Amino acid sequence: MARVLTAARAAVRPGCEAEYLLLLAERRRAAEACGRNFWTFRHRADAAEYLVFTEWDDASDRAVSPEEVALDGRLRQLARYAPDADQLWDEITLR
DSSP, rough: OOOOEEEEEEETTTTTTHHHHHHHHHHHHHHHHOEEEEEEOOOOOOTTTEEEEEEEGGGGGOOOOOHHHHHHHHHHHEEEOTTTTTEEEEEEOOO
């Protein structure tokens, strides 16, 4: 079973970073409760820029909980996300 990844780039609005980070922590907990991995990275040179990754075991298991949907909506109020933020990336096996 191949893993699936989303990679979302976000630019947090000025003055919203503290709330954004709290919501990301909630979003991580919600993702992990559904068996997904969740990582967040901040750009070294621009502290308002983030990369947020979610990874799970199979594309067929993409069902997002109502809590995750609500948190995603709140996060998008605090940051501008790249247009391709919801693209799915499938793992490939290298031999």
